[in-house]
Amino acid sequence: MVEGRPTAACHADLDGLPVTMACRVPDFDPAGLGLRGAWQWDRYAQFALVAAREALAQAGLAPGGWADSSRVAVILGSGAGGTTTLEEQHRVLLEEGPSEVSAMTLPMGLLNMAAGQVAIDIGAHGPCLAPCTACAAGASAIGLGRELLRSGVADVVVAGGAEAPITPLYLSSFARMRALSRRLDDPGTASRPFDTGRDGFVLGEGAGVVVLESEEGARARGVRPVARVVGYGASADAHHVTSPHPEGKGAELAVRAALRDAGLTGRDIGYVNAHGTSTPQGDVVEAGVIHRVAGPDVRVSSTKGVTGHPLGAAGSIEAAFAALTLHHGVIPPTASTTEVDPRVEVDVVHGAARGGRVEVALSNSFGFGGQNAALLIAAA
Numbered sequence: 001m002v003e004g005r006p007t008a009a010c011h012a013d014l015d016g017l018p019v020t021m022a023c024r025v026p027d028f029d030p031a032g033l034g035l036r037g038a039w040q041w042d043r044y045a046q047f048a049l050v051a052a053r054e055a056l057a058q059a060g061l062a063p064g065g066w067a068d069s070s071r072v073a074v075i076l077g078s079g080a081g082g083t084t085t086l087e088e089q090h091r092v093l094l095e096e097g098p099s100e101v102s103a104m105t106l107p108m109g110l111l112n113m114a115a116g117q118v119a120i121d122i123g124a125h126g127p128c129l130a131p132c133t134a135c136a137a138g139a140s141a142i143g144l145g146r147e148l149l150r151s152g153v154a155d156v157v158v159a160g161g162a163e164a165p166i167t168p169l170y171l172s173s174f175a176r177m178r179a180l181s182r183r184l185d186d187p188g189t190a191s192r193p194f195d196t197g198r199d200g201f202v203l204g205e206g207a208g209v210v211v212l213e214s215e216e217g218a219r220a221r222g223v224r225p226v227a228r229v230v231g232y233g234a235s236a237d238a239h240h241v242t243s244p245h246p247e248g249k250g251a252e253l254a255v256r257a258a259l260r261d262a263g264l265t266g267r268d269i270g271y272v273n274a275h276g277t278s279t280p281q282g283d284v285v286e287a288g289v290i291h292r293v294a295g296p297d298v299r300v301s302s303t304k305g306v307t308g309h310p311l312g313a314a315g316s317i318e319a320a321f322a323a324l325t326l327h328h329g330v331i332p333p334t335a336s337t338t339e340v341d342p343r344v345e346v347d348v349v350h351g352a353a354r355g356g357r358v359e360v361a362l363s364n365s366f367g368f369g370g371q372n373a374a375l376l377i378a379a380a
Contacts, residue, residue: 014168018175021187022166023204023308040104041117042082047207047313048114048162049121052076055158056122059211060223063122066156073126073154074119075145076209077137077161079312079367080170081111087167114162114207126154132312134367135275136234137161138208139315139375143232145212155217160209160316174203177242179279189336191309193276193302194283194348196339201277204308208317227323230360230378231264233257237370244282244366248289254372255293255362262360262376266293269376270358271331272346273322275366276302277309286364287344294346294362301349305335315365319375322361326379329357 014020030038030046038046052074056063066072085108092100107113112130119128127148131140138161145157174180181200183190191202218225235257237250244251259265272290276283283302290300303321310317325331330353337350363375 014171017168017171019171019180019182019184021184021190021202022171023202024166025206040108042085042108042113043164044078044080044082044084044162044207045114045117047164047205048076048118048160048209051160051162051207051209052118052122052158055209055211059213060221061156061211066123068155069123069125071126071155072122072124073128073145073148073157074115074122074124075127075129075131075141075157075159076115076118077131077133077141077312078111078114078163079132079134079137080163080165082109082113083167083170084164085109087169118158122158124158133371133373134369135309135311135314136365136367136371136373137312137315138317139319139363139365139373140234142210142212142229142316142319142375143234143373146229146232149212149214155214157212158209159212160207161313162207163311163313164205165311166203166205171203181278191278191305192336193274193278193304193334194287194340194344195278195337196341198278198280198283200279201304202308204310205313206307206310206317207313208320210316210320210323225380227326227380228378229375231258231262231376233259233261233374235372237372239370242368244285245370246285248285250370250372251286251364251366252289252293254374255289255364258362258374258376259293264360264376267295268360269294269298269362271322271325271361272298272300273318273325273361273363274300274302275364276304276334278304282366284341284343286366287346291345296345297347299331299349299354300346301332301334303332305337315363315373318365319363319377322363322375322377326358326361326377330355331358
């Protein structure tokens with residue numbers, strides 16, 4: 001996983017914007033990727049490559065060393081795609097003229113290019129897909145990857161999401177929407193999911209990629225997985241472009257679909273890595289869904305207090321957090337949350353991590369357009 005932390009340090013191009021804080025990946029140098037033509041990759045695709053290479057190395061798989069590369073799939077989602085490139089080249093067009101616009105602007109800006117570039121890098125000739133379900137994209141990719149394994153189309157799937165949306169246009173738009181926190185005096189604690197004082201999210205960037213493989217395939221290689229994806233559910237709110245359904249109808253449908261897929265009940269869920277963006281409305285709606293499905297005592301945390309909200313990368317980063325919770329038996333706290341909103345009637349883990357064995361975790365991801373994805377992950 002590539003991730004950062006909310007910080008007051010911003011690039012000069014954010015000066016003068018209504019919100020000038022964001023959660024950047026620190027000290028990222030694309031020159032160190034060992035890529036020919038790395039300049040032709042947008043920042044979000046560069047993140048995806050780093051995360052994909054790390055995931056394959058951890059899984060003990062050598063890129064390009066496939067027995068049958070047509071059985072290796074890549075599914076990498078994004079909500080914004082190459083927005084860094086598009087905004088920069090639009091500036092070039094206005095200031096320097098059309099003759100100075102890069103010929104690579106279109107391919108660098110495409111939403112599917114992270115998937116395409118990673119497939120090229122690792123020599124994967126199977127399905128290459130790029131779900132665009134906004135903030136649910138990374139989770140959608142993992143769920144779709146599991147379906148490719150179950151259907152017998154692929155033996156290995158490299159799945160996740162990537163995003164690099166910290167640009168003047170995106171920050172200005174989210175700020176105008178009043179979706180971003182205005183705690184500019186204390187950016188390190190601005191993202192505080194489920195807290196009484198939350199006032200919006202901190203925009204983040206990064207990537208999260210996992211390697212999915214059938215149990216038979218992992219066993220044949222003598223590899224013990226970190227965790228198992230046992231359920232996936234997707235739904236639409238069919239309610240509003242940006243606001244969640246006030247009763248969480250679509251979100252609950254996705255969670256219950258994942259439970260049916262896994263053959264489990266809500267009481268089997270021991271931990272929820274919540275979507276928890278730190279917005280006043282969204283956190284309460286999600287908490288209500290969790291309460292109805294899993295009860296008031298289920299342990300819940302949101303890791304966006306550390307990563308900010310990396311939009312389409314959030315779902316896969318958080319699925320990885322959930323898998324690591326199961327693997328290590330440690331539930332991460334909700335950073336910067338000190339006083340839980342009384343309307344949040346679940347056990348929000350905050351202040352410090354908690355130990356204890358967890359057998360099944362739920363990872364929620366909800367996107368603009370009312371697109372929802374829920375993953376159930378079980379201990380290996």
